[in-house]
Amino acid sequence: xxxxxxxxxxxxxxxxxxxxxxxxxxxxxxxxxxxxxxxxxxxxxxxxxxxxxxxxxxxxxxxxxxxxxxxxxxxxxxxxxxxxxxxxxxxxxxxxxxxxxxxxxxxxxxxxxxxxxxxxxxxxxxxxxxxxxxxxxxxxxxxxxxxxxxxxxxxxxxxxxxxxxxxxxxxxxxxxxxxxxxxxxxxxxxxxxxxxxxxxxxxxxxxxxxxxxxxxxxxxxxxxxxxxxxxxxxxxxxxxxxxxxxxxxxxxxxxxxxxxxxxxxxxxxxxxxxxxxxxxxxxxxxxxxxxxxxxxxxxxxxxxxxxxxxxxxxxxxxxxxxxxxxxxxxxxx
Amino acid sequence: xxxxxxxxxxxxxxxxxxxxxxxxxxxxxxxxxxxxxxxxxxxxxxxxxxxxxxxxxxxxxxxxxxxxxxxxxxxxxxxxxxxxxxxxxxxxxxxxxxxxxxxxxxxxxxxxxxxxxxxxxxxxxxxxxxxxxxxxxxxxxxxxxxxxxxxxxxxxxxxxxxxxxxxxxxxxxxxxxxxxxxxxxxxxxxxxxxxxxxxxxxxxxxxxxxxxxxxxxxxxxxxxxxxxxxxxxxxxxxxxxxxxxxxxxxxxxxxxxxxxxxxxxxxxxxxxxxxxxxxxxxxxxxxxxxxxxxxxxxxxxxxxxxxxxxxxxxxxxxxxxxxxxxxxxxxxx
DNA sequence: TTGAAAGCGCTAACAC
DNA sequence: GTGTTAGCGCTTTCAA
Numbered sequence: 001x002x003x004x005x006x007x008x009x010x011x012x013x014x015x016x017x018x019x020x021x022x023x024x025x026x027x028x029x030x031x032x033x034x035x036x037x038x039x040x041x042x043x044x045x046x047x048x049x050x051x052x053x054x055x056x057x058x059x060x061x062x063x064x065x066x067x068x069x070x071x072x073x074x075x076x077x078x079x080x081x082x083x084x085x086x087x088x089x090x091x092x093x094x095x096x097x098x099x100x101x102x103x104x105x106x107x108x109x110x111x112x113x114x115x116x117x118x119x120x121x122x123x124x125x126x127x128x129x130x131x132x133x134x135x136x137x138x139x140x141x142x143x144x145x146x147x148x149x150x151x152x153x154x155x156x157x158x159x160x161x162x163x164x165x166x167x168x169x170x171x172x173x174x175x176x177x178x179x180x181x182x183x184x185x186x187x188x189x190x191x192x193x194x195x196x197x198x199x200x201x202x203x204x205x206x207x208x209x210x211x212x213x214x215x216x217x218x219x220x221x222x223x224x225x226x227x228x229x230x231x232x233x234x235x236x237x238x239x240x241x242x243x244x245x246x247x248x249x250x251x252x253x254x255x256x257x258x259x260x261x262x263x264x265x266x267x268x269x270x271x272x273x274x275x276x277x278x279x280x281x282x283x284x285x286x287x288x289x290x291x292x293x294x295x296x297x298x299x300x301x302x303x304x305x306x307x308x309x310x311x312x313x314x315x316x317x318x319x320x321x322x323x324x325x326x327x328x329x330x331x332x333x
Numbered sequence: 334x335x336x337x338x339x340x341x342x343x344x345x346x347x348x349x350x351x352x353x354x355x356x357x358x359x360x361x362x363x364x365x366x367x368x369x370x371x372x373x374x375x376x377x378x379x380x381x382x383x384x385x386x387x388x389x390x391x392x393x394x395x396x397x398x399x400x401x402x403x404x405x406x407x408x409x410x411x412x413x414x415x416x417x418x419x420x421x422x423x424x425x426x427x428x429x430x431x432x433x434x435x436x437x438x439x440x441x442x443x444x445x446x447x448x449x450x451x452x453x454x455x456x457x458x459x460x461x462x463x464x465x466x467x468x469x470x471x472x473x474x475x476x477x478x479x480x481x482x483x484x485x486x487x488x489x490x491x492x493x494x495x496x497x498x499x500x501x502x503x504x505x506x507x508x509x510x511x512x513x514x515x516x517x518x519x520x521x522x523x524x525x526x527x528x529x530x531x532x533x534x535x536x537x538x539x540x541x542x543x544x545x546x547x548x549x550x551x552x553x554x555x556x557x558x559x560x561x562x563x564x565x566x567x568x569x570x571x572x573x574x575x576x577x578x579x580x581x582x583x584x585x586x587x588x589x590x591x592x593x594x595x596x597x598x599x600x601x602x603x604x605x606x607x608x609x610x611x612x613x614x615x616x617x618x619x620x621x622x623x624x625x626x627x628x629x630x631x632x633x634x635x636x637x638x639x640x641x642x643x644x645x646x647x648x649x650x651x652x653x654x655x656x657x658x659x660x661x662x663x664x665x666x
Numbered sequence: 667t668t669g670a671a672a673g674c675g676c677t678a679a680c681a682c
Numbered sequence: 683g684t685g686t687t688a689g690c691g692c693t694t695t696c697a698a
Contacts, residue, residue: 051384080430
């Protein structure tokens with residue numbers, strides 16, 4: 001199953017392979033010769049080998065993305081943003097899903113490096129940081145998403161969310177809807193989760209409300225949702241704030257299955273907007289995921305040497321799941 | 334920004350590059366020499382160039398996926414299935430999103446071919462068929478998803494759904510819930526849509542119910558949902574069947590915004606299961622998307638010469654959006 | 667404007 | 683076991 005090579009085309013057109021290369025990549029070539037070459041390309045159905053090309057360039061035209069969990073609405077939108085600017089820049093995107101399987105991350109990043117990707121976008125845990133540092137040091141622009149890195153070396157950029165502000169937004173909305181004791185669901189001690197929880201704490205504190213360690217529970221995957229919610233409900237909160245966007249479905253289902261009604265018994269707010277949120281009346285704090293993806297890809301394409309960091313502001317999308325907001329924060333449910 | 338090459342490692346270890354290659358890829362090497370080489374690899378942080386490797390193999394280890402629209406729950410699950418078997422086979426997946434932008438498809442397939450992907454999985458329109466045929470003819474295993482191809486050449490496989498059965502399932506459920514006049518929403522004259530509509534027609538016919546051309550309207554993107562639903566509602570159907578899974582959100586929203594209540598005024602059933610369907614009580618006919626993705630990737634990995642076709646059976650996931658089902662099909666709402 | 671030749675980083679024969 | 687020598691398919695000097 002031998003493929004047509006540039007040499008075969010050259011032979012068919014009666015020119016040298018250098019000439020074929022020139023007509024394909026735009027060098028100075030006689031129009032008549034060029035026409036002959038193009039005819040041969042068509043006739044032989046020649047498809048240039050991008051792999052070989054990349055050997056010369058030193059790298060491919062592909063942008064690598066190592067992602068946590070494609071199912072999360074946030075990552076989906078992020079991907080679309082990345083894909084858009086990749087496409088606009090003649091790049092393809094190569095993609096690997098870690099499914100939060102630690103250890104897989106490092107291997108996948110390594111694979112991307114072996115593929116000589118034009119740039120790397122990672123949404124993974126800090127565990128893979130040294131591999132990323134190494135890649136950046138090797139000259140590949142890297143972008144860490146959803147997390148800032150301290151003291152980044154050249155070519156290591158980040159695109160993040162102001163998580164404190166996100167938590168604060170949640171708290172303010174909850175308070176303005178008259179909620180006074182909120183339970184928090186987090187997916188673990190990652191920076192984003194910690195930041196949002198801290199924001200929540202501060203926002204609540206400003207209203208004279210305290211958030212104690214007991215008010216915060218950790219979900220362990222979707223399967224842990226029932227347990228987490230049951231634990232939280234024992235403290236009889238009047239609202240639940242979920243700072244782990246990817247667990248929204250499971251937490252919401254658990255809430256309902258425990259027999260509470262939203263927003264009458266309990267208010268509910270979560271992270272990341274999603275298509276069905278509006279049908280369900282679920283209030284959320286949204287990240288500009290699409291924009292963040294675009295920005296990340298732009299960092300790759302522009303490839304600045306100096307490390308860049310951009311922090312986006314979250315926005316509140318108030319619907320009905322926390323009750324009605326009032327200016328003075330009085331209860332209105 | 335020169336990268337470490339195999340030659341540099343060889344020099345550092347005082348051996349030839351052939352020996353380095355052997356320790357990396359498992360050839361017969363003296364353990365002492367091997368140790369020295371590995372030390373040099375670590376010290377120099379050598380990352381082999383997968384691109385160059387692929388030149389020899391004639392192709393890369395990457396599986397290409399050209400997808401319609403990542404946002405659709407079906408494609409998301411499909412991707413996860415593909416990714417799983419790719420990962421298990423040491424392959425990465427390279428991905429391009431056409432967003433149904435005709436013409437982009439052909440270009441993206443061409444790009445995949447230039448990347449010498451190990452195999453191609455396409456979910457695209459028939460418009461790109463000749464490019465796919467050509468790739469298959471060139472020796473690259475290709476899998477068309479969600480559509481069967483007639484008279485496939487060697488290495489052109491397909492993974493599809495029994496669309497007629499899907500439509501029939503919808504019809505049967507609707508009928509058993511006592512619905513007698515159903516309106517259908519489709520996204521256009523693609524084989525899958527046509528098949529499901531035909532299945533619906535047959536299923537309804539068996540219950541003595543007719544489906545006329547006026548009962549079928551086409552949505553033009555999410556923005557067309559309001560119009561499509563308004564048109565359909567003028568005929569006062571007692572149920573709406575949406576055979577375009579990707580439009581579920583928009584159609585559902587349009588239904589509500591026109592003031593109908595589900596299932597009291599109108600029954601609603603759609604294609605493809607999704608995480609929130611259960612919270613919303615929406616009945617669906619589901620495709621085994623995850624399995625289909627796995628199967629598609631397996632065809633690529635196994636690379637049989639003979640064209641293979643596998644047609645999956647859809648399943649009904651009955652919830653509450655059509656009312657309660659009864660055995661005799663009497664109304665029960 | 668074109669061709670010959672060198673070489674990108676690696677693997678695969680073939681000797682030793 | 684290990685080194686030498688050819689390439690893989692392409693681009694890129696350098697002459698002509």
